[in-house]
Amino acid sequence: MIIVMKPTATKDNLANVVKRLENLGLRAHLSEGEEVTIVGVIGDKKTIANLEMNMMDGVDKTVRITEKYKMVSRNFHPQNTIVKVGDVEIGGDELVVMAGPCSVESLEQLKESAKAVKSAGAKFLRGGAFKPRTSPYDFQGLGEKGLELLRQAADENGLKVITEVVDKDDISVIEEYADVLQVGARNMQNFQMLKALGKAKKPVLLKRGLSATISEWLNAAEYIMTGGNEQVIFCERGIRTFETFTRNTLDLSAVAAVKELSHLPIIVDPSHGTGRWQMVQPMARAAVAAGCDGLIIEVHPHPEMALSDGDQSLTPKNFSRLMKDLSAIAKIMDRKL
């Protein structure tokens, strides 16, 4: 931490700051500039992490220098991590596509979806059995029955299953059916659930919160990793901004940021990220060109009949077209699709 003193700070102010640091077992390293004095704080990381100094007289502001996350950081783990799900590798040479409907509605819907996405080249079937919805009056999902249907449709088509966990009590049952556990944007800082996922045996896909900074997102992953589960995949799915034409603003620079700061893989969700099916195709292409490790895309055999998010779902035909585009771009990025 660095403490910036005010230009008007007195010698006593500075002495008190130094004294307080020393009382806490820390050392102060002074740099006297032309206008202000700066105090570098050196010593035990944990003490510094919890240190607050802004209320002391003469202090202008404090600046934190180091991020709190460690296991997530590329500084401490320079080479890329590959998350393996059976024979599928996320973060390696492959570009992994996960696709399927927003909500699990019926076996027929899932079978039709699974067949379509498999034949277009997807490796995972996605679908929500437990749904987090803004209003209590919206469709809340089929629950465990939905998990069974997902598994069945996936197995019949040689696909892996990814589905969302909305309650830590459901983790054990979801682990029985799913290959990857998804944490939704609204639960990115549900720390109790993150801790529980640290004990889970399956990889976790951690979606970015609607208004989460990159730093908060990486710290959320640290909760899962410190719990013992090192198989974490990030997923950028759009942030909340002032723009209303799109449902969210898909922040593709987050792909480059995560690649720079962390060794973990990152995929992109252009369906929630835009909320408009017309935009899924260009933004999926852009995500691959930005360097992501995969995509998660909503595909529904009959979007106009969907119980949720029909406006952002692709038809199987459009999905198939998209996959051809992605395959060409993946090649340029040295990825297989």
Place this chain on the structure above:
Amino acid sequence: MIIVMKPTATKDNLANVVKRLENLGLRAHLSEGEEVTIVGVIGDKKTIANLEMNMMDGVDKTVRITEKYKMVSRNFHPQNTIVKVGDVEIGGDELVVMAGPCSVESLEQLKESAKAVKSAGAKFLRGGAFKPRTSPYDFQGLGEKGLELLRQAADENGLKVITEVVDKDDISVIEEYADVLQVGARNMQNFQMLKALGKAKKPVLLKRGLSATISEWLNAAEYIMTGGNEQVIFCERGIRTFETFTRNTLDLSAVAAVKELSHLPIIVDPSHGTGRWQMVQPMARAAVAAGCDGLIIEVHPHPEMALSDGDQSLTPKNFSRLMKDLSAIAKIMDRKL
């Protein structure tokens, strides 16, 4: 819902839209303007709530007309709701102040805090026993031991207790000790916890999410009310914006908005809302003048020793001064403090 057709929409496009609505048991009401045709959708509310039409050819956009929340809405409950906690009334003539440290650290700290805030006029002791923290390496709270200390310090000083719930499994134990259950900003859309709080016997203070719209916030309260718990208090605590001088941007217009849209009481948290103790005093005064029903303020006997949020905590002396200011403004607002 209203469907706006494109200027280039064909008669067939329009006919297909009408047909689809009729297939779903809805009626279409056409208004042909100079440039575009607008389709008003009439019929079963639930069907309309889940309707998505943007993927149909010729549709420019859809506009939702009615909010989904009902029990929370002033339209359906015009008079103000008063939440009673023993002899304290929130939403009535009183301006109710809740104060205390961010985290429960020790009995001594709490006793000192409780005595100070009581003598200055607060009605509630606040303090976190279970702490939601951005990093797994930060202090996570004392747990149930903290609840005991809170209750003891409050009882000795004739105060009520408010504390945060971060896990639905903790609700029953927290109910034993606390008078009001607080939902933090990060859990505002933790729908499983909201549902569980709908079964709780104690009132719930629902903080606004960092990037929650007023509408999403009211829908979150609807989850609690439809569960059976009608004792909900809103708490504005700052939203996330581009500004970094303050920790959050305290949105006091939310007080007026909630008063217009809902019958439930609303209080304000100027400590988290600004993140700077110097700003707590002016923003607390402003909140009262804006018409809030109460305040929740961080007070720590020794902010420079606090294990969390020391930068935004008032000393007992500053808190006491603030209460005198608030008392004068409360009078103008026809409130007792």
Place this chain on the structure above:
Amino acid sequence: MIIVMKPTATKDNLANVVKRLENLGLRAHLSEGEEVTIVGVIGDKKTIANLEMNMMDGVDKTVRITEKYKMVSRNFHPQNTIVKVGDVEIGGDELVVMAGPCSVESLEQLKESAKAVKSAGAKFLRGGAFKPRTSPYDFQGLGEKGLELLRQAADENGLKVITEVVDKDDISVIEEYADVLQVGARNMQNFQMLKALGKAKKPVLLKRGLSATISEWLNAAEYIMTGGNEQVIFCERGIRTFETFTRNTLDLSAVAAVKELSHLPIIVDPSHGTGRWQMVQPMARAAVAAGCDGLIIEVHPHPEMALSDGDQSLTPKNFSRLMKDLSAIAKIMDRKL
């Protein structure tokens, strides 16, 4: 400036950083922490202000320590500045209210407005003669004719005039009619206009840009002050956030921030800040309680006939009621109204 090296930075990386600083005539002050080395940069302020170091190998990030604005800063001018407009003082004991219609429409409208706002206690008549409008098809204002009408209506009622400048070429003609020159939010970083206003003889009211940080706002005022015009008044008028219920989010913490960082006065515009006439009253009260030096409020004799911003204009009757409330709160704040 402080340069934070990466944990993986080599000795050579560090040596290169130091060498580059020395080549530019600057000094490097090293603090070696447990994880990272920090380089404090000492020397000529202007050289440091333009220094960029992030592209050098081994550099993690750079942190700027000091703000660039000087004349605006309270550090260099501790006592409050009072801007005098004839016998009216902004920033002193008085709470100064400016009121009137959004656009100047006719002499009759202005006379009615001026009489009403004067009798309720306002000191300034406001009104736009040159209007900045989002669409070229919206009403663009009456121009110089509007200025004449404003001056006439104000003079007949003993009011000062404030009106917006949207083009630096209009400054000289507006100065003939107006007492204070207003810079709108969209022009806050129209640096050519700011420079021209630095040569103006009348005080300038500088509205905050829709997405301007406090720091950028203060730097914009520095442009005017370095040009030679030290009579600058800030005006908070709402920032752009994700919330859509209000037109903007009125950031009242900006009042406390500006008071802390600068010696210049600050007023608040609750009309544009909320965009809803129902919210003007509570937010105006809140602004006074937050410590602002004045208010600028839209009042229209017949809001439903207004050519612009009718939705956020008060009737004279509602304005008169509001002024009574404000007067009571002003007293508590040791202000005269």
Place this chain on the structure above:
Amino acid sequence: MIIVMKPTATKDNLANVVKRLENLGLRAHLSEGEEVTIVGVIGDKKTIANLEMNMMDGVDKTVRITEKYKMVSRNFHPQNTIVKVGDVEIGGDELVVMAGPCSVESLEQLKESAKAVKSAGAKFLRGGAFKPRTSPYDFQGLGEKGLELLRQAADENGLKVITEVVDKDDISVIEEYADVLQVGARNMQNFQMLKALGKAKKPVLLKRGLSATISEWLNAAEYIMTGGNEQVIFCERGIRTFETFTRNTLDLSAVAAVKELSHLPIIVDPSHGTGRWQMVQPMARAAVAAGCDGLIIEVHPHPEMALSDGDQSLTPKNFSRLMKDLSAIAKIMDRKL
């Protein structure tokens, strides 16, 4: 416009709304739903554009149906517009890259830059002669001398020139030297300058404002087009959000949005959009894959010596590498580079 009545609106409220519309020469078209009545407003577009109804009793809210821009809209001009600059076509088959330093500093710097970007495949030399800077103490540019240097360096290398206009009074002199006139983000709603550019003879590149919605951006272009200059190119350059790791958040979905809503070309600026040279490469690739018509990129022969924006400038070597990547992606997008 659609007027949504409150559920509690009386018959008289509705009658008054209808009466007011009729007094203005408009027609009301009523749809009575189960909960609320909706009033469609039909009639003269200009009258409706300026209509405000929220202050009337019984009105819940109003919803605007049609955008105000016309000439910019794809609805009124379905085929793509190609902006021709000599033999270079923007918006056609070509992917047009503009590159060069942030600020013009010297002839030597420009010659080196021009040679490098030309040999890598750029068609335009970019560089600022008049610089808009946040602080009055920052380097403000070389002015007309800078324009001469730009032209000379461009001509010697067979490049076109694009440079920024920061003052409408400079348009005529800049037109003498430049091929395309750039409007910076801070001036996107400098309506006086937009009107003046409507009279200019050279194409205009209109950057998106830091907090401008897509709709406001398109309306800004409408100002230029209604003035008589139909040669407008959009440029996405990042919006302001809560994220601070990047300087701005590059919104690539704006490319798809503009392509859907308008017939005008759009290019992307990944340098300002990210503020970090490391991110320029992935985001430039992503922009091409999203379907943009070109890119504008900061290249400086010696970024560490740049007088501005060195942190986001590519070296000629990195730029050359990037162009190879872009060429491969362009091919997939059926573009020539």
